Amino acid sequence: MLELISAARRRKRPPTHQLFDVVTLEFRVGLLDIDLNMHLNNAKYLKFMDRSRLEHAVVTGSLNRMIEARCNVVVANTEIAYIRELRPYQQFQVHTRILGWDDKYVYYDQRFESQRKLHTHALVRVVNVHGGKSISPQSAQDITGMHLNSPPLPEYVEQWKRLLQSKKRLTETD
Numbered sequence: 001m002l003e004l005i006s007a008a009r010r011r012k013r014p015p016t017h018q019l020f021d022v023v024t025l026e027f028r029v030g031l032l033d034i035d036l037n038m039h040l041n042n043a044k045y046l047k048f049m050d051r052s053r054l055e056h057a058v059v060t061g062s063l064n065r066m067i068e069a070r071c072n073v074v075v076a077n078t079e080i081a082y083i084r085e086l087r088p089y090q091q092f093q094v095h096t097r098i099l100g101w102d103d104k105y106v107y108y109d110q111r112f113e114s115q116r117k118l119h120t121h122a123l124v125r126v127v128n129v130h131g132g133k134s135i136s137p138q139s140a141q142d143i144t145g146m147h148l149n150s151p152p153l154p155e156y157v158e159q160w161k162r163l164l165q166s167k168k169r170l171t172e173t174d
Helices: 002-010 042-060 062-068 137-144 155-173
Strands: 023-028 071-082 091-101 106-114 117-130 133-135
Touching: 002 042, 023 042, 042 062, 042 071, 042 091, 042 106, 042 117, 062 071, 062 137, 071 137, 117 137, 117 155, 133 137
Parallel strands: none
Antiparallel strands: 023 091, 071 117, 091 106, 106 117, 117 133
């Protein structure tokens, strides 16, 4: 809750980063963040990812534009690869960047690193919402006045999109 209040207070400051810049936050694994295996609980990763995407929105100025336009963002899908565990009191960074967008979703890349080693890699795709309905990234840009072109999405994102489409087709045939 305090993070949301802090972000709301800072949202009107001039942007310090461009939309496609990597934004890095530092964290430490707390005792309330661990599970029975004595490492960072998998649900806590999502909390750190949310916090890092919020910070990305603050420092790029997109949060202020979205709030003023009465738009918001909802996570549609997340894919996480746990590579190395994070132990109690271990310091780590979350590196967050927007990779680009297609006609429906905006794609984020988030990496958890400690001592320059990759511990966890996540892909997140979000949908923009305005007036209670999902809108395209292009419509969100029109509403917020942010007019940028998306770089081509990396091949690993295109592969992920194909996997998600396959999963969707499976649920439609059940």
